Structures are given as structure tokens and as C-alpha cells.
Amino acid sequence: MAPVQVTGTVLTIRQVDAYHAMTVVAPGIAERFKAGHFTAVAVGGAETSMLLRRCLSIHDVKPDYGGTVELVFSVQGRGTAWLADRRVRDSLDLVGPLGRPFPLPRDPVHCLLVGSGYGSAPLFPLADALQARGCRVDFILGAPSADRVFGALRARRMGETTTLTTDDGSLGMRGSVTDMLPHVIADSQADVVYACAPMAVLRSVAAVAARHGIPAMVSVEEAMACGIGVCMSCVLPVVGDDGITRLVRSCVDGPVFRGERVRFDDVGTIPFDALGAPGGRLAEAGP
Numbered sequence: 001m002a003p004v005q006v007t008g009t010v011l012t013i014r015q016v017d018a019y020h021a022m023t024v025v026a027p028g029i030a031e032r033f034k035a036g037h038f039t040a041v042a043v044g045g046a047e048t049s050m051l052l053r054r055c056l057s058i059h060d061v062k063p064d065y066g067g068t069v070e071l072v073f074s075v076q077g078r079g080t081a082w083l084a085d086r087r088v089r090d091s092l093d094l095v096g097p098l099g100r101p102f103p104l105p106r107d108p109v110h111c112l113l114v115g116s117g118y119g120s121a122p123l124f125p126l127a128d129a130l131q132a133r134g135c136r137v138d139f140i141l142g143a144p145s146a147d148r149v150f151g152a153l154r155a156r157r158m159g160e161t162t163t164l165t166t167d168d169g170s171l172g173m174r175g176s177v178t179d180m181l182p183h184v185i186a187d188s189q190a191d192v193v194y195a196c197a198p199m200a201v202l203r204s205v206a207a208v209a210a211r212h213g214i215p216a217m218v219s220v221e222e223a224m225a226c227g228i229g230v231c232m233s234c235v236l237p238v239v240g241d242d243g244i245t246r247l248v249r250s251c252v253d254g255p256v257f258r259g260e261r262v263r264f265d266d267v268g269t270i271p272f273d274a275l276g277a278p279g280g281r282l283a284e285a286g287p
């Protein structure tokens with residue numbers, strides 16, 4: 001179903017450790033949602049100079065009031081600071097659900113879900129969907145410090161096992177989620193890894209999964225200006241089924257990709273061998 005633009009009403013907003021969790025009544029988005037979708041939120045109000053929407057993963061949807069969506073965010077700059085100042089009954093302009101959701105396995109396989117910081121938020125509806133298919137779900141969640149590990153309790157309730165990591169050792173094992181990845185892949189006999197985290201972490205997740213011979217589905221976070229495929233601000237080099245690298249838009253072709261297909265080393269560049277690169281494949285092909 002195509003995304004919709006909705007004027008939602010803020011139902012709740014609360015602080016959860018280092019994050020703000022906001023529930024918005026937005027029936028059109030909730031009914032179309034699948035795990036991995038995100039929404040683009042207008043910030044700043046009618047008179048604002050902040051023209052660009054801010055993209056946030058959808059953490060959860062509920063049937064209440066015809067359909068609510070829950071967002072989890074940390075304050076980074078002006079846009080998210082404005083969002084954090086919203087109060088119950090304020091209106092919010094949302095477009096969604098956007099992007100391609102996480103693909104689900106056909107068979108009841110073992111799935112390892114890896115989240116870093118607020119990247120853990122979209123993994124919970126994914127875990128629900130996987131468990132509904134009979135999949136085993138294990139979690140590794142991490143962050144720089146304990147207050148930035150999102151969803152530890154829920155993961156402990158849902159997961160067969162839950163491994164927590166923090167850079168400063170304030171919760172779980174000291175280190176990053178990728179430090180624990182080889183052990184947990186082995187212990188859980190994972191068939192597939194799903195991850196949502198900063199790019200550097202996704203790169204390591206994809207590499208470790210590849211070394212273990214299992215696929216990794218990674219949800220990337222590239223800076224997005226429009227979120228709907230128009231502006232090309234979010235492109236990254238991805239290898240297609242035909243072996244050819246293309247610059248694809250992470251907002252509409254992603255944000256979920258097969259990890260081994262993303263050329264992490266070349267993100268932010270136009271690789272010389274990418275289709276359409278200056279002096280590259282299109283140039284060779286001639287006019």
C-alpha cells in the first residue's frame with residue numbers, strides 16, 4: 001500500500017532513559033505498517049525554516065484509537081529538539097510508512113537481531129513477526145552507555161537469549177555488539193542476522209555474518225532529505241543480482257539491504273565501476 005500523509009495527534013510522550021518515546025494517533029500509517037518501515041515527520045510548525053522532514057523508524061504500532069505509531073528518538077539537533085518539546089494533543093504531520101520492510105524468512109529459522117542505540121527500536125515488531133512464523137529470536141543490543149541501550153527488558157522477555165553490550169561497561173559486556181556477534185551466531189546457531197545500527201557497525205555485522213556463511217539484512221541510516229525517492233541525498237553503492245553496482249536510494253530501495261551487497265567502503269563516493277559513474281560503465285557503452 002502506498003504511503004500516506006497524516007495529521008496525527010500526540011497521544012503520549014515520555015522519556016525512556018536517553019530517548020523520547022512518542023505515540024501518535026495515525027491510523028493510515030499504522031494499518032500499512034510492516035517491521036522496518038520508517039516515517040518522515042515535519043518539524044518546526046507552520047512558520048519554520050526547517051523545510052526537511054526528519055526520518056524516524058517506526059518502533060511499534062497499536063490498534064488503539066484506530067491506529068497509533070510509536071517513535072523513539074534522541075535529540076540530535078533542532079528538529080528532534082522541537083519534536084521532544086511536543087505535548088499530548090499536539091498535531092504532527094507524518095508521511096509513512098516509508099521504505100522497504102525487513103524481508104521475513106519462509107521457514108521457522110533461527111534469527112539473530114542486532115541493534116545499536118535507537119537502532120534497536122525497529123527490531124521489536126520484527127521479532128514479533130518472526131516469532132509469529134515460528135522463528136527462534138536472539139538479541140544483541142548495545143550502545144555507548146547503559147542509558148542508550150534501548151529495549152533491554154523487552155528483549156529479555158522476547159528473546160531466547162539476550163546479550164547486552166556497552167562501550168563503557170555500564171551494562172552487560174564491555175565492548176560493541178560486533179564483539180559478541182561471532183559467539184552469539186555460534187551459540188544460537190543463527191541462520192540469518194538482522195541489524196539496525198550506525199553504518200560502521202553494520203559494516204562489521206555484514207562482514208562477520210559473511211565469514212559465518214549466513215545472510216545479514218541491514219537497515220542503513222543514510223542522511224535523508226525527502227524520504228520519498230526524489231532528492232537523491234540518500235544514495236549508496238549496492239551490488240545488484242547481476243553483479244553490477246548501482247547507486248540506489250536508501251529511502252525507497254532500502255533502508256533494508258542484504259549486508260554483503262552494500263559496498264560499505266565506498267559509501268559517500270561514486271565507485272568507478274558503478275553503473276553510470278563518470279568514465280565508468282555507461283561511458284564505456286557509448287551514447
Ligand SMILES: Cc1cc2nc3c(=O)[nH]c(=O)nc-3n(C[C@H](O)[C@H](O)[C@H](O)COP(=O)(O)OP(=O)(O)OC[C@H]3O[C@@H](n4cnc5c(N)ncnc54)[C@H](O)[C@@H]3O)c2cc1C
Nearest residue numbers: 052054055056057072073074076077078079080118223224
Ligand atoms: C531511515 C532512518 C531512520 C531513522 N530512525 C531514527 C530513530 O528511530 N530514532 C532517532 O533518534 N533517529 C533516527 N534517525 C536519525 C534522524 O533522522 C536524525 O537524528 C534526525 O533527522 C536529526 O534531525 P535534527 O534536526 O535533530 O538534527 P540536525 O543535525 O540539525 O539535522 C539536520 C539535517 O540533517 C539530517 N540528519 C541529521 N542527522 C541524521 C542522521 N543521523 N540520519 C539521517 N539524517 C540526519 C536531518 O534530517 C536534517 O535534514 C533515522 C534516520 C533515518 C535515515
Ligand code: FES
Nearest residue numbers: 227229231232251
Ligand atoms: S531521501 Fe530523497 S531520494 Fe532518498
